[in-house]
Amino acid sequence: MRTIRDSMVLGVSAAAVATALLAGGTARAADITITMAAPDWPPTRFMKEEFDRSYQSPDGHNTVLDIDFIPWPSFYERVAASLASGEQKYQMIVTDSQWLGAFVEGGYYMDLTDLMTADPELTAIMQDLHPALVSAYSTYPHKSKDFIADNPFPAPDTRYFGFPQFPDTYVTFYREDLFCHEGEAAAFQEKYGEALPCTYEDWQNVDWDTFRNVGEFFRRAKGEPLGDGVADDDFYGIAYQAGKGYDFSTMAINAFIWQHGGSIWDETKAPEAQAEGVVNSDVAVEALEHYLSLLQYMPPVAQTGQMDIFVIQDLYMQGKVAAIIDWVGLGEPVLDPSSSVVADKSAFGPAPGLRKEDGSIDRTGNIGGQPFVLTTWNSDEVTNEALNVVKWWLKPEVQKNFVAGGGQSGLVSVMADPEYNSLRPWNRAHVEMLDWQRDVWHVPDFFELLTQQQEEYDRAITGQIDAQTALDSIARFQQQLLEDAGLIQ
Amino acid sequence: MAAASPHDRMAAPEGAGGFLAWLMAPERRGPLLVAPAVIVLFVMNIFPLLWSFGLSFFNYRANRQDVPDFVGLRFYERVLSDPDVWDRFQTTAVIVGSSVVLQLVIGFLLALMFAREFPLRRILLMLVLAPMMLSFVSVGVFFKLYYEPTFGLLSQFVSTFTGEPFVLLGTPTGAIVGIVVADAWMWSPFVMLLVLAGLVSVPKYLYEAAEIDRASWWRRFRTITFPYIKSLLLLAVLFRTIETFKLFDIVYIITEGGPGTATETIAVFTYRVAFQFFRTSQSSALAYIILFVVIVLTNLYLYAVKRREQEVA
Numbered sequence: 001m002r003t004i005r006d007s008m009v010l011g012v013s014a015a016a017v018a019t020a021l022l023a024g025g026t027a028r029a030a031d032i033t034i035t036m037a038a039p040d041w042p043p044t045r046f047m048k049e050e051f052d053r054s055y056q057s058p059d060g061h062n063t064v065l066d067i068d069f070i071p072w073p074s075f076y077e078r079v080a081a082s083l084a085s086g087e088q089k090y091q092m093i094v095t096d097s098q099w100l101g102a103f104v105e106g107g108y109y110m111d112l113t114d115l116m117t118a119d120p121e122l123t124a125i126m127q128d129l130h131p132a133l134v135s136a137y138s139t140y141p142h143k144s145k146d147f148i149a150d151n152p153f154p155a156p157d158t159r160y161f162g163f164p165q166f167p168d169t170y171v172t173f174y175r176e177d178l179f180c181h182e183g184e185a186a187a188f189q190e191k192y193g194e195a196l197p198c199t200y201e202d203w204q205n206v207d208w209d210t211f212r213n214v215g216e217f218f219r220r221a222k223g224e225p226l227g228d229g230v231a232d233d234d235f236y237g238i239a240y241q242a243g244k245g246y247d248f249s250t251m252a253i254n255a256f257i258w259q260h261g262g263s264i265w266d267e268t269k270a271p272e273a274q275a276e277g278v279v280n281s282d283v284a285v286e287a288l289e290h291y292l293s294l295l296q297y298m299p300p301v302a303q304t305g306q307m308d309i310f311v312i313q314d315l316y317m318q319g320k321v322a323a324i325i326d327w328v329g330l331g332e333p334v335l336d337p338s339s340s341v342v343a344d345k346s347a348f349g350p351a352p353g354l355r356k357e358d359g360s361i362d363r364t365g366n367i368g369g370q371p372f373v374l375t376t377w378n379s380d381e382v383t384n385e386a387l388n389v390v391k392w393w394l395k396p397e398v399q400k401n402f403v404a405g406g407g408q409s410g411l412v413s414v415m416a417d418p419e420y421n422s423l424r425p426w427n428r429a430h431v432e433m434l435d436w437q438r439d440v441w442h443v444p445d446f447f448e449l450l451t452q453q454q455e456e457y458d459r460a461i462t463g464q465i466d467a468q469t470a471l472d473s474i475a476r477f478q479q480q481l482l483e484d485a486g487l488i489q
Numbered sequence: 490m491a492a493a494s495p496h497d498r499m500a501a502p503e504g505a506g507g508f509l510a511w512l513m514a515p516e517r518r519g520p521l522l523v524a525p526a527v528i529v530l531f532v533m534n535i536f537p538l539l540w541s542f543g544l545s546f547f548n549y550r551a552n553r554q555d556v557p558d559f560v561g562l563r564f565y566e567r568v569l570s571d572p573d574v575w576d577r578f579q580t581t582a583v584i585v586g587s588s589v590v591l592q593l594v595i596g597f598l599l600a601l602m603f604a605r606e607f608p609l610r611r612i613l614l615m616l617v618l619a620p621m622m623l624s625f626v627s628v629g630v631f632f633k634l635y636y637e638p639t640f641g642l643l644s645q646f647v648s649t650f651t652g653e654p655f656v657l658l659g660t661p662t663g664a665i666v667g668i669v670v671a672d673a674w675m676w677s678p679f680v681m682l683l684v685l686a687g688l689v690s691v692p693k694y695l696y697e698a699a700e701i702d703r704a705s706w707w708r709r710f711r712t713i714t715f716p717y718i719k720s721l722l723l724l725a726v727l728f729r730t731i732e733t734f735k736l737f738d739i740v741y742i743i744t745e746g747g748p749g750t751a752t753e754t755i756a757v758f759t760y761r762v763a764f765q766f767f768r769t770s771q772s773s774a775l776a777y778i779i780l781f782v783v784i785v786l787t788n789l790y791l792y793a794v795k796r797r798e799q800e801v802a
Binding site for chain 1: 551552553554637638640654656659660664744745746747751761764765766
């Protein structure tokens with residue numbers, strides 16, 4: 001006969017088993033810290049603030065996003081050194097798209113294809129992203145924008161690694177007080193027989209020839225009339241990237257090469273695609289000569305090969321240039337009166353392009369911005385929570401907040417919102433430019449390709465060699481390096 | 490049971506107290522005090538040196554997970570036959586030669602000036618010494634802004650005469666001059682300090698005797714001053730040569746090695762190979778070749794120090 005004591009023991013045991021089973025069936029709340037490497041600038045600072053303000057883990061975890069803000073100039077070296085050292089410090093990384101190959105092949109960036117495919121929410125996000133961003137930020141081996149546009153997620157034979165943290169394009173920043181000045185407009189009309197661009201619609205019709213005229217027209221010596229006053233220092237018409245550091249010249253020159261109908265080495269066609277004969281084709285030479293020909297209308301720092309994106313931003317904010325072509329991500333300080341003397345005088349338009357025979361303008365450019373990726377050493381728990389952070393970041397309401405704070409969204413549905421273009425003054429230009437974006441290489445050897453190319457471009461920019469010599473040297477180097485790497489046969 | 494002898498007690502200490510006593514014995518105290526420094530030296534210097542030396546014989550890239558394979562001296566051969574390496578060595582030699590000569594001339598003239606007493610000498614001396622106490626990065630940024638052709642002070646000054654902006658860093662020669670001036674500005678005070686130490690050690694009676702003999706300024710310098718400072722000058726030359734040979738920060742900040750590669754020193758090139766291209770083994774081989782050059786220079790330096798000690802003695 002069973003005693004009361006036996007019955008109690010049985011009952012308690014059954015309850016314990018049931019509790020254990022239940023606990024096993026639901027996720028347990030955990031303290032999770034996600035350390036993310038990120039460049040130190042407004043788009044990532046905003047992400048941290050927004051996360052601390054609004055993120056709630058859907059799995060009930062107590063999650064901390066610990067962002068390691070790294071200054072831009074040392075960003076690549078710091079991330080690369082951390083990964084190579086094996087310290088496994090980061091669970092997520094905001095990465096330049098060009099690094100994908102090097103760090104995927106190194107075994108550091110996690111292949112997210114299966115996780116994306118298995119998760120309907122992530123699948124929906126991938127299908128809503130602009131094809132240019134999926135192509136540049138996520139695929140390795142690299143797939144072209146056209147391939148991604150024709151093959152929505154999940155595309156065949158395609159591996160995906162990243163999501164957009166901040167998609168960036170370059171646009172024109174210009175001085176509305178000068179470009180919409182009646183006297184200046186009349187003088188420009190008289191001199192060049194065309195209207196000085198003032199409104200956004202005017203800038204949609206600006207090609208490189210008009211941009212050149214703007215550069216020549218607004219070159220004023222100290223003391224000469226400028227707008228309603230006089231130039232308090234030497235004043236220049238235009239500026240774009242012409243810097244030896246990192247990828248600065250390459251970003252601008254690639255746009256000229258693509259617009260002229262030329263090509264860089266096409267990694268999507270490896271190993272058949274060649275470098276020699278393509279990189280230094282007649283069209284590419286013509287494009288580089290075109291790029292170089294406009295430097296004479298820019299501030300003299302262009303002649304030193306040090307006119308990078310930050311330098312032109314500074315010169316513009318100091319009121320020394322009438323119009324610059326720079327990344328949207330650098331727009332916010334321009335509108336801050338504490339850092340910019342042209343904060344109340346600035347407007348934004350699409351970047352100029354090359355006019356085609358049919359009268360249309362080709363604005364093809366090199367995409368900027370960064371995706372974020374996950375690292376391979378994350379536990380399942382951390383991976384799931386990191387993907388929760390991705391889903392949170394790419395929620396329409398969070399993305400709209402981000403855009404209102406100076407960021408950009410890569411989601412087509414968010415960009416299609418009628419309110420989008422009015423959130424920040426450069427949004428319309430960004431959306432228009434996004435359709436024109438392509439990307440530079442993503443192969444593991446990209447830094448060597450880039451460094452040698454930057455050196456040769458720098459020689460051309462500083463007048464030591466001509467465009468043909470520069471491109472011949474680049475083509476020769478790339479052919480040899482890529483053959484050695486097995487990427488050209 | 491027999492009692493343990495004193496010898497046995499020393500050989501087998503009982504408990505923590507016994508071990509401490511054994512450890513702190515007078516004959517072990519010296520090595521014990523030096524041990525932390527030796528450990529730090531081994532961990533921070535010797536081990537990485539040996540490790541990178543080993544790596545230079547393997548085909549290894551730090552950003553790949555491939556297993557390193559032994560390739561012997563292939564990377565030394567590749568480095569020594571690479572025209573880029575020799576080009577960077579030449580650039581380095583030009584910068585080192587120009588900068589050290591300029592530092593010697595300026596340092597020497599400053600030392601001659603400060604060897605005499607004059608009003609506000611101490612304050613001026615402190616100001617002149619300030620550059621060598623600044624960080625390389627500060628000096629680099631300062632000169633980058635100073636040379637900036639749109640708003641930099643140098644360009645503003647020159648343009649008052651020419652009416653055109655002055656673009657110093659736009660040509661290879663100009664960029665090298667810019668680097669050399671920045672380095673000399675920073676380190677001439679160091680040469681001055683060494684030379685000044687030599688000048689104040691010259692016995693005054695020698696000058697008094699020369700005065701009586703109506704010796705010319707040049708003869709006094711050649712026969713009295715120079716012999717006293719020549720070994721210190723040699724020290725300055727060697728020390729500054731070794732340091733300038735490794736010049737990185739100022740170059741990287743002011744020109745990033747440009748225009749093209751006109752100012753890319755061997756140190757900047759090694760950095761690119763190691764941390765941008767991640768050719769770890771090749772950069773290790775290159776670093777050891779540079780180390781060899783520096784060791785040769787250091788031995789010359791030590792020889793000069795020894796000679797100076799003999800002279801003083």
